[in-house]
Amino acid sequence: MSKEKKLRRVPDAVYRIDIWFFKFFDLFSNPRQLLKKIPLKEGMTIVDYGCGIGRYTLPVAELVGSKGKVFAVDIQPLAIKTVKEKVAKQGLTNIETILVDSYNTGIQDSGIDIVLLIDTLHMVEDCDALFQEIYRILKQDGFIFMDKGHLKMSRAREIVESTDLFTIVECWSREMLAAPKTKQ
Numbered sequence: 001m002s003k004e005k006k007l008r009r010v011p012d013a014v015y016r017i018d019i020w021f022f023k024f025f026d027l028f029s030n031p032r033q034l035l036k037k038i039p040l041k042e043g044m045t046i047v048d049y050g051c052g053i054g055r056y057t058l059p060v061a062e063l064v065g066s067k068g069k070v071f072a073v074d075i076q077p078l079a080i081k082t083v084k085e086k087v088a089k090q091g092l093t094n095i096e097t098i099l100v101d102s103y104n105t106g107i108q109d110s111g112i113d114i115v116l117l118i119d120t121l122h123m124v125e126d127c128d129a130l131f132q133e134i135y136r137i138l139k140q141d142g143f144i145f146m147d148k149g150h151l152k153m154s155r156a157r158e159i160v161e162s163t164d165l166f167t168i169v170e171c172w173s174r175e176m177l178a179a180p181k182t183k184q
């Protein structure tokens with residue numbers, strides 16, 4: 001499957017159910033807790049891949065500060081619209097949204113410090129294309145922080161290792177941090 005193969009979107013009506021689920025879920029959980037595991041620093045450039053309604057995008061934008069930047073990437077127009085509305089409401093200036101329809105984000109080569117891939121892996125149809133794109137946009141000393149989504153952790157690890165593009169440097173029960181192998 002090529003990077004340009006068009007991705008399938010769900011209808012807005014279906015996606016709205018996801019949005020309500022996350023709003024309800026966040027009454028009992030705090031997305032900021034997970035961010036403590038990520039080596040985020042002020043001034044970093046981050047990609048929130050599969051950003052959804054920005055549950056991580058906005059807290060990360062606060063943590064990297066005005067000298068940093070977050071690209072919020074999603075295939076769902078309603079997700080991107082929701083993030084844009086939150087950004088406008090909070091007056092944040094360091095978030096750029098990207099509505100993708102393929103595995104090409106259009107982000108420049110080797111400019112990203114950390115890619116987040118949270119609760120998204122299980123939805124990805126072509127993991128090779130996704131990880132090639134993540135590898136392309138990450139700096140040599142960058143990281144991908146991801147969780148297993150709805151997969152088993154062993155399967156998530158297998159997917160990452162089979163790309164031969166990343167080395168897993170830290171692993172928790174549901175998440176892992178991986179570094180890109182040496183770029184040519």
Ligand SMILES: C[S@@+](CC[C@H](N)C(=O)[O-])C[C@H]1O[C@@H](n2cnc3c(N)ncnc32)[C@H](O)[C@@H]1O
Binds near residue numbers: 049075120
């Ligand atoms: C379950 S949601 C999680 C959203 C967010 N990461 C969170 O944890 O709150 C997964 C998101 O990934 C998006 N997604 C799925 N496949 C994608 C792809 N290939 N590229 C970009 N976004 C994708 C979906 O549209 C959805 O918004």
